[in-house]
Amino acid sequence: MTGGDGDASAAPAGPPSPLDWKFSQVFGERTAGEEVQEVDIISAIEFDKSGDHLATGDRGGRVVLFERTDTKEHGGSRKDVEKTDYPSSRHPEFRYKTEFQSHEPEFDYLKSLEIEEKINKIKWCHTTNGALFLLSTNDKTIKFWKVQEKKVKKIADVNMDPLKAVGNGSLASSSISSINNLSHIANGECTNKSYTSLTKDFSSSGAIQSLRLPVVVTSNETSLVARCRRVYAHAHDYHINSISNNSDGETFISADDLRINLWNLEISNQSFNIVDVKPANMEDLTEVITSAEFHPTHCNTLAYSSSKGSIRLIDLRQSALCDRHSTLFEEQESPGSRSFFTEIIASISDIKFARDGRYILSRDYMTLKLWDINMNSGPVSTFQVHEHLRPRLCDLYENDSIFDKFECCLSGDGQRVATGSYSNLFRVFGSSPNSTEATTLEASKNPMRRQVQPPARSLSSSITRVVRRGVESPGNDTNGNSFDFTTKLLHLAWHPSENSIACAAANSLYMYYA
16 A cells, blocks of 8 residues: 555565563573483473463473563562563573472283383363463373472470470479379379370380470471473373363363363363264275374364374364364475375474464474465465584484474564574574574574584575575585484474573573574
8 A cells, every 4th residue: 555654654674673682591501421311201281371380391301481580579560570671681581490209100901012211292171260270191191280389397396394204204393293183083183284295105114204295387388399280191192292271261172193172171081072083994005194283272173293294173162073174275286296205294293383373373393384364275384493404314214313303483573483493403594574683593502503603614604594484595505414313303392472481401491582
């Protein structure tokens, strides 16, 4: 629309400038040469809706909670804190809150299979009366946890006056004389109340011993207690890959390779199968479910992705068993581009709704794709994550790295997306129209180290030159020799309202802000 000055002033602004990312914190940092235990490797990360709490799960079945401290220091509500003029350099700070053992290793005797304790996903639920609620799942069992502060009970005193006791349990003369003057009534009871605090247990020598009974009082100190409220089990024949809360606050879904079940948080012994892609003959199986997510505001809408690179949007109002999707999102294959690896790298490992529910972000092996739910002809944006690895797909297939499942996330304002890569790198892209932001960061105390390395290490330079929309800059080094496929950044989460990212590198949790 063109016209006068009024129209010109209403013209949309250009894309936001790239963010300057800085290191914030690290928890569980490894020392040089330190060996990482398998059970300590982080396998899930999730911020709660407010961003004041962060949860991580590991392969040892533990859930660790962190809480934000920089807002608590100044007191008041979140809105009051946001209105306060603090220095621009201030960044979110978290501290360790508590941890608990969520899952233990199990054994399925019917199928002779070991069930790992590894936490696959964590999802926060609504906070009630100061208590934190969250769901955690391993391959087979989902658990609903309540974490709450409780006052500590302590032994404050004893009900026996120590001045009346001397020696090894014998009594002072004043106590003995008072005992001699006691008046007794039937059944051996005594009318003197002070005598009731004395034991009637006599030693072999006949001396009366004092009994010091503890007095338990509730102190002002508190401790965090995690209690399992519900266990949702025996509903999945295959490994659970996703759980997602509904915006109604009452239900959630769990998804495995072939089915999606709908649960009520208060009912653990019953679930409803709402998606079933299992064919009558398993030989006809062509794709599996890889991820599922509820719409952030529409409680009747959810999306799930498949190993064929497609995303299906379904409406729970259409039928009890949603075997037909309402919208299918998939990108048409370029003619002549098919190879042995085409279907493998097309498999979607993770999907996320934008906060407003308008867009869906998906991650396959090589790219991030942003989809508009109102346009299913193709993605509105495609971001190349590590295109320089394409010539090495054969090597990646041989060492099974091609099956790694990278997660993705969006900023709260929807203007940026992020995902992980190898060598503990992660990428941040601008998702606004015409944005050229494509930043490579390393999970270390110097996240920009890869950006400022000398030209001799051409691979790291080529990484930073990978651009949006599937175009690779000329001069990229495609040998990938310095890439470490054993160090991969699979899990990361974006703060719901600020430019802050938490990511996991093996057993270490790194946090960055911009």
